Amino acid sequence: MDFQAAEKKAAELQNLLNQYGYEYYVLDKPSVPDAEYDRLMRELTEIEEQFPELKTQDSPTQRVGGEILDMFKKVEHNIPMLSLGNAFGEQDLRDFDRRVRQAVGEKVSYVCELKIDGLAVSLRYEKGMFVRGATRGDGTIGEDITSNLKTIRSIPLRLSEPATLEVRGEAFMPKKSFMALNEAKQKRDEEPFANPRNAAAGSLRQLDPKIAASRNLDIFLYGIGDPGETGIESHSEGLDYLEKLGFKTNKERRRAANIDEVIKFVESWVERRPDLPYDIDGIVIKVDSLEQQEELGTTAKSPRWAIAFKFPAEEVVTILKAIELNVGRTGVVTPTAVLEPVQVAGTTVQRASLHNEDLIREKDIKIGDQVVVKKAGDIIPEVVNVLAEQRTGNEQDFHMPTHCPECESDLVRLEGEVALRCINPKCPAQIREGLIHFVSRNAMNIDGLGEKVVSQLFAEKLITDVADLYKLTKEQLLGLERMGEKSVTNLLAAIEASKVNSLEKLLFGLGIRLVGAKAAKTLAKEFGTMDRLRKASVEELVSINEIGDKMADSIVTYFDSEEVEELISELSAAGVNMEYNGPRPVAISNSDSFFAGKTVVLTGKLHQLSRNEAKEKIEELGGNVAGSVSKKTHLVIAGEDAGSKLEKAESLGVEIWNEQRMLEELNQ
Template identity: 80%
Template structure:
């Protein structure tokens, strides 16, 4: 084929593939079978290989994922991506309506849309071609994730008119894709995603676009950032224009003439949300007229012309069949309710934590009870209460055992503790849980060593402590069920790579009582090597700002134990790093940072940083991040869905920032 013929065929293939893609992913009405699309795509890829200069950035072949990125570049939004204020009940909605009427009078209407539980993104087109896609970030600055967004097939790489336009939307993972992804993760013995939103966000922040391409993400566009020369005068007209340009906008929207119609729309979707093939967490209500939106204006972070109604946590009734007992790595016995499977907030729940014996007594929970279940934050299942009126007399009281369910040692309740505890250091359950903790993400982060593999290795007597992990050999692992040569090679590489971790990872992995990941980092920064830490006295430890007497005593006791000393010696002999590799903490007296010497609490969702990164940055500037609000708290940073901590901080008169203010201070 000569160049001219190739050029003509490539152009024809672009048109056909874009048409078929639009029919399948936007209209949900394919006109050709998948095999036909795949055949044409392969033909295009071969032509682009033969004639590389015919491969363009808007080619349908670019959706499969390109080269691995080194890092995400920062993007300044020309028009800020504001977050919405929240409403939680009818009273909040009517209060919003009252404020709108005070500002613009009674002649206006609303548009109600489903609030997709995903990741807000911005798409920029120049002369009709997609040139950039970015995350919301802090609303002012996001990250360039163009390569990943191109893998979402419902995003047009070229729109139907040669417009230069910026549009906003919500990228999400459909329920079916989420279930398939988590099933594959469980099979690989990896930690599954907690919910579709986390899965979508995690997929779009992968440096390898091929990973995003494999996740089957989708998107709904919900706004034009700047209507400019489009001639659009209302939000609903803007949505219609988006659809005409080839974008996917959600059809489940409604124009409402008054707040009563809005409330009815909300109530309808509270009932129907579970029927959707994707997750929603509320309803977005917007004043339709763009001129009235301009009159209403915005606050520093939210528009006054829109509000998001957040759904209450879904509650369902199911049967409590039995109560299982689990032994944790510190010996704590935790009761877990085994339930008749029931769907809550889009996922099937079969277990719920009961925390401890006192909670069971307080709620008068009996075996065979019908109980009300909800997901705290739509994620963690919990038992709300018992339906006593449905009791038949066949229900049975539950009594905690006096002996450990694993090793039959006597259980004790230590002074000041609610939980029962097994104090046998050789309890198999504690050893197994300790091994699982050691390889976990926040500890040594050994990919491929999930709970099932650890349990298998333990029961086959291939490991009895964490040092044994570094003695494992290929031949031993190949004998295990479902362990092929490739997975064994990857596992051994991951174990070898873990030897290079910084000291704080090892300290946290050792499971020293009361030493969490934050304290482990503080200790690693302070002592720099495990040898110096092992030599530290109680007084040395207590002198450190964040180390209390109880923790200090636990550390000294741990390193006085001959078995612990022997374990450290073994780990050293296998080449496990025992030195701190991270940055030195900024000394408070040497910094003029706002955070120097201040106690900070983080609450709610921090979209741009995430909790761990925010903690690290604040601590690097001399701040102390704690988990609870008290009179000693200097600052509370409140992200989305901030709850009781925010209320308490307000009551105490503590300074409160949003994430935007936090980022501003950190980036000074």
């Protein structure tokens, strides 16, 4: 076969195999026998081996294989992959509906979808070709697992249209694949996976794609990262569009006209879930209208337009052997139940938080009790209640101490709090927990500095505050247990790499009270440098969207401390970046633009610019583009078919422009 004939035949075989794969793995309606599919695959493989230049990125032969990786690269999500707030009963769902209707009006419809118990991933397509896949990670930074995701045959390598977009879904292991995998592991005397979710996550984080390929994973796509250029106006319309492009979506979904229909759908699946060929742990409810979603906006962690109803947790009985005390980085002393190991919802549980002394008294918990344990939301172990009738008389009462278990300082209960707190700023436990927080993924993200290593460094007195991390030497680290040449080299390189992190990572890592990851980014973006933020007044801080009185007071108090001033100086001297690396508003004093320092809301369809383009241009001129209209909004730009945001702006007396007026200002 000459090259021209081979090229024609290869293209024909690729199209056929992609079509047959779509029918089998997505539609579950194969049109040819497996033997015919395998014959065509062998024929294509032989042609590509003879003519390697014909091996295209979207060829079905590229699903399995690839080189073994040394490590996963980091990937930043353009649109954060937020987690969902939880509902555990009918009242939680009705409260969610009430909040939604208060914000956007009475006319709201929802989409209900099964909550697949798997691993959230994003898939990037350019001109219809699958180019990158990543884990959710911390919501902002994930890991590139493209090679492993290519092994999931229900993920199209080429779309039916040359679309450029990012889609999101849940990769999972079907029950049948899970049972086969664990049977094989047991035959090899290996520890079986606890549940399909862990098995799916473990499979997609293998450095060898062939291992992922052998695990027979699947996926359901549930959304588009940014539907801006698609013309889609609702979530349900977006799911239909995903199907049109060739993606596999879950058919067990329903559009609900009101919260009563949502509750009926949820109740119908509580008993039916065991009959599915895959695990689900709840139902996801989303506001259908994308405009209403944008108006509702998000919190630092979750969208306000969606919620996850979690099914009632499995409950088991075990023995409470002891109660340990843990001191957190803010000084709160938390009692923890040490349990006789027991299987709950697929994992072994040995510890559960008891939260505070009031809860222990309320539930009448004693050491030695038989207790009922469940996982709140199928995740966090929790002691539900005590089987008091099973007591033998040997059980012991528990009393919270009056002094810190780590530093012996007096414990206090601050006004309005139920927790006991150690207020000694030099408490070793608080310092250690603060160090662990500083190096964590959402903060400075220093690979290799996990909890055990930080605790070891702290115990050896090699670090007493976060600035000491940047003074560590190779000689010091090599002297530690389980620290070889390679681990030390990698750890020092990771510490060095963290110096270039953008300012918001440092701000969050410092653990300023009430300042979470989102607020840290807002502050970094607004002030630009650590020096400017340190000099900010309460009045300046509260004028910023999302910064309230309590947080402003906390920030000013933190930077007023001499110890903090010294710490910041040490970090700066060590070369730690003190500036925001991303695009930020132009300071009012440095810009003549109308938008400088103003909060702007975009609503309705724009024709000459996309929403993202308009947002970028406004932010370049110093504006802040928000998702919802409030008293702090300076300007609303209303495109075609503007809805409730426009009405709210009119009721508040906010200035309103059309698209043409915005373009005139942008082009000055």
